[in-house]
Amino acid sequence: MSCLPLEQVTSLLVGCAAISVVVGTIGAILQTRIKRFLAFSAVAHSGYLFFGLCSFSIEGTQSFVIYIILYVLIGVGTFGVLIGAQRGGLSTSGVISNDGSFPAVNGRSDELAHA
Secondary structure: OOOOOHHHHHHHHHHHHHHHHHHHHHHHHOOOEHHHHHHHHHHHHHHHHHHHHHOOOHHHHHHHHHHHHHHHHHHHHHHHHHHHHHHOOOOOOOEOOOOOOOOOOOOOOHHHHHO
């Protein structure tokens, strides 16, 4: 059984990462629902993570770890805002407006809007 050379594996992973970033970003741009937007955003972020791993270096691994920690913290904060909005009686399935705001929170809950 033969293995693929490291260059081919790296090229394959970089290609998959690039496709993930493009599909996730375009998909997120086209969304009007916040939950779908976050899902497509996660697809794009997984591509960014793969770029760090594709370097097969200590720096790439360190950047991967830092990125994943920050992404988890930001994700928890984002879902915290959505849960807070839902508990406050605001709709979390609301539409994202053209300027990128979340109108269900805007003007109704200053604390959530600032978060």
